[in-house]
Amino acid sequence: MFSVKKIAESSSNNSSVVECIPPEYVYQNNNSNEDSVILDDEEAQNTTIPTIDFSQLISSNPADRSKAIQELGTACTDWGFFMLINHGVPESLREEVLRASQRFYDLPDEDRKQYQAGDIFSPIKCGTSFNVNVEKTFLWRDYLKCHVHPHFHAPSNPHGFSETIEAYCKKSREVIGELLKGISISLGQEEKYMHKVMNYESGFQMFVVNYYPRCPMPEQAMGLPPHSDHGVLTLLLQNELEGLQLLRNDTWISIHPLPNSFVVNTGDQMEIFTNGKYKSNIHRAVVNKNATRITIGTAHGPPLDDVVAPATELIREDNPPAYRAIKYKDYMSLQQSNELNKKTCLDYIRI
Ligand SMILES: O=C(O)CCC(=O)C(=O)O
Numbered sequence: 001m002f003s004v005k006k007i008a009e010s011s012s013n014n015s016s017v018v019e020c021i022p023p024e025y026v027y028q029n030n031n032s033n034e035d036s037v038i039l040d041d042e043e044a045q046n047t048t049i050p051t052i053d054f055s056q057l058i059s060s061n062p063a064d065r066s067k068a069i070q071e072l073g074t075a076c077t078d079w080g081f082f083m084l085i086n087h088g089v090p091e092s093l094r095e096e097v098l099r100a101s102q103r104f105y106d107l108p109d110e111d112r113k114q115y116q117a118g119d120i121f122s123p124i125k126c127g128t129s130f131n132v133n134v135e136k137t138f139l140w141r142d143y144l145k146c147h148v149h150p151h152f153h154a155p156s157n158p159h160g161f162s163e164t165i166e167a168y169c170k171k172s173r174e175v176i177g178e179l180l181k182g183i184s185i186s187l188g189q190e191e192k193y194m195h196k197v198m199n200y201e202s203g204f205q206m207f208v209v210n211y212y213p214r215c216p217m218p219e220q221a222m223g224l225p226p227h228s229d230h231g232v233l234t235l236l237l238q239n240e241l242e243g244l245q246l247l248r249n250d251t252w253i254s255i256h257p258l259p260n261s262f263v264v265n266t267g268d269q270m271e272i273f274t275n276g277k278y279k280s281n282i283h284r285a286v287v288n289k290n291a292t293r294i295t296i297g298t299a300h301g302p303p304l305d306d307v308v309a310p311a312t313e314l315i316r317e318d319n320p321p322a323y324r325a326i327k328y329k330d331y332m333s334l335q336q337s338n339e340l341n342k343k344t345c346l347d348y349i350r351i
């Protein structure tokens with residue numbers, strides 16, 4: 001079993017067949033927060049993640065900048081999620097990345113299969129679900145993961161794919177670089193603090209395509225089960241279809257992205273560095289009946305061989321280290337070697 005796309009296409013090609021999903025895709029709720037309520041549309045209108053205006057964050061007007069930094073700090077403390085607007089990444093580039101990703105999935109299976117790898121640290125890895133070696137039920141999701149920094153890797157096929165991805169990853173790195181400056185100041189530190197603490201210049205960056213084909217029984221299947229992200233910050237680009245939900249006070253909240261916006265979230269390494277001040281929030285991706293949903297994540301973290309621990313400047317006598325130090329690479333292995341629908345991996349290293 002290499003792709004759920006194939007399964008989705010075989011069921012939709014023959015309309016006389018009752019559309020259903022194979023039993024191994026029926027998602028079992030073995031996680032208590034799966035039973036949580038989902039806010040209906042009316043309530044959801046009033047519950048939404050904060051919006052951060054990137055142009056204000058890099059403004060030369062000190063008052064505007066400082067207001068945006070304060071909002072950024074509050075978003076990271078209260079939500080661990082925010083919508084980013086006026087980010088300066090051209091809409092044409094965002095559209096091109098989504099189109100290129102669709103073209104990658106339009107390739108014959110054989111062309112993509114060469115990137116099917118067993119090793120979680122393969123620089124290019126294509127597959128389905130999360131980790132089929134440990135899963136009993138499968139997710140309605142195919143993926144492509146490429147290591148793009150400090151060394152850039154991407155499939156050479158389809159034509160132009162690699163160039164588009166490289167341009168996009170460079171841009172997303174710039175945006176994250178500026179967000180890290182704002183975050184440093186919001187933590188009461190100097191602008192380049194986070195860059196230094198996490199060794200950003202030689203840090204690890206991963207490009208991820210999540211491909212969720214249309215699903216005939218969306219309530220029965222799951223795109224990505226509840227999880228937190230392993231890195232410091234994730235920048236998420238989505239096509240026009242919704243599906244991302246985050247857990248807040250035992251309630252799943254659907255995120256309705258603003259046009260031309262990114263969703264940004266703080267990951268586990270951020271929670272460790274800040275000793276729990278900026279939380280890595282649990283989220284999931286549900287699937288839909290109507291069309292393929294594509295999301296593009298870029299995950300930004302320290303170098304894979306760096307040991308991550310609560311930063312000295314952010315611990316105090318009344319706030320002692322709450323997490324054990326761990327090599328980023330080992331943390332990633334820990335997350336990848338388990339089924340995803342479990343508690344956050346942070347629970348393994350909490351003191
Ligand atoms: O596809 C989405 O909406 C969420 C993706 C995600 O959470 C991830 O790639 O870690």
Ligand SMILES: [Fe+2]
Nearest residue numbers: 227228229283
């Ligand atoms: Fe995620």
